[in-house]
Amino acid sequence: xxxxxxxxxxxxxxxxxxxxxxxxxxxxxxxxxxxxxxxxxxxxxxxxxxxxxxxxxxxxxxxxxxxxxxxxxxxxxxxxxxxxxxxxxxxxxxxxxxxxxxxxxxxxxxxxxxxxxxxxxxxxxxxxxxxxxxxxxxxxxxxxxxxxxxxxxxxxxxxxxxxxxxxxxxxxxxxxxxxxxxxxxxxxxxxxxxxxxxxxxxxxxxxxxxxxxxxxxxxxxxxxxxxxxxxxxxxxxxxxxxxxxxxxxxxxxxxxxxxxxxxxxxxxxxxxxxx
Numbered sequence: 703x704x705x706x707x708x709x710x711x712x713x714x715x716x717x718x719x720x721x722x723x724x725x726x727x728x729x730x731x732x733x734x735x736x737x738x739x740x741x742x743x744x745x746x747x748x749x750x751x752x753x754x755x756x757x758x759x760x761x762x763x764x765x766x767x768x769x770x771x772x773x774x775x776x777x778x779x780x781x782x783x784x785x786x787x788x789x790x791x792x793x794x795x796x797x798x799x800x801x802x803x804x805x806x807x808x809x810x811x812x813x814x815x816x817x818x819x820x821x822x823x824x825x826x827x828x829x830x831x832x833x834x835x836x837x838x839x840x841x842x843x844x845x846x847x848x849x850x851x852x853x854x855x856x857x858x859x860x861x862x863x864x865x866x867x868x869x870x871x872x873x874x875x876x877x878x879x880x881x882x883x884x885x886x887x888x889x890x891x892x893x894x895x896x897x898x899x900x901x902x903x904x905x906x907x908x909x910x911x912x913x914x915x916x917x918x919x920x921x922x923x924x925x926x927x928x929x930x931x932x933x934x935x936x937x938x939x940x941x942x943x944x945x946x947x948x949x950x951x952x953x954x955x956x957x958x959x960x961x962x963x964x965x966x967x968x969x970x971x972x973x974x975x976x977x
Contacts, residue, residue, distance in 0.1 A: 852967045853884055856914050859969045863910065863957050867902040868894060876932070883928050884918055891931040904940060906957040907933055912949040913960040917967045922946045 725744075732738050857877055864873060872894040882890045896902040907929050915925035926945035930937055937945065950959060960969050 849884070852917050853880070855967055855969065855972070856880055856884075856917060859914070859960075859972055860910075862969075862972060864902075867896040867900055869897065872896075879928070879932055880914070883914075883920075883924075888924075888927065888931075891928070893932055893934050895933075895935045902933075902936060903955065904937055905951060905953050905955045907936060908945060908949045908951065909955055909957045909959050911945075913957075913969070915949075916962060922949060925949060 729739075729741065729744075857880065860876060860880060861873065864876060868876065875892050875894050879891055879894075882888065911925040911929040915922075915928070923942070923946050926942050926949065930940070930942055930945055952959075958971075960971060962968070
């Protein structure tokens with residue numbers, strides 16, 4: 703008998719003892735006060751109950767022996783294997799015998815990628831920039847050639863529009879001043895004066911400065927300074943600020959504004975003359 707069964711038995715015995723004691727107390731009390739003997743009424747009930755309990759216990763005991771004797775199956779569809787049957791079962795083959803033998807799959811080894819040494823990489827990269835200095839020299843040569851073409855166009859334009867206003871000597875000085883202007887040598891500027899019998903107007907000088915400055919991509923202030931120093935007599939009443947703000951003033955003139963088309967440095971008047 704397990705420990706839990708012993709506890710249940712003790713509890714049942716305690717309850718039964720308490721019940722018997724209570725029954726005896728109640729029966730004694732009723733008999734003394736009412737002269738009623740409960741034994742006459744309860745004895746048959748007690749005996750009948752005890753008899754039923756004993757009968758059930760005896761029937762259960764013999765029924766278990768009977769069932770074990772005839773080996774009846776009360777599994778209700780569940781498979782129950784006895785100990786003897788378990789011992790008689792044949793030993794199954796090992797799992798390794800039943801499993802099919804897998805064929806070995808050949809492993810294709812990847813060809814390792816051999817990296818070039820760092821020194822070789824650096825050498826290869828270095829070859830891409832070997833012509834760096836040569837390319838810079840080519841770019842500078844291209845810029846210089848383009849600048850020369852622009853200056854040639856300006857010189858031709860200067861002679862074309864200024865010859866009637868200046869002597870040959872003053873026109874030569876003007877050409878030198880154009881070179882100084884293109885190279886930023888403002889301290890070398892030399893003033894000139896137009897012919898007294900055919901003086902050049904302020905608006906024509908301003909248009910001329912704007913036209914050549916646009917080809918050289920100069921600031922308005924630099925263009926204004928150029929003509930302010932070169933033509934002090936013709937522009938004696940004009941300030942640098944006034945000249946810078948009025949280079950493109952539209953008025954009656956002989957030298958019109960010559961706006962380059964799409965970045966072209968050629969002068970429209972010169973192209974019409976060639977046609």
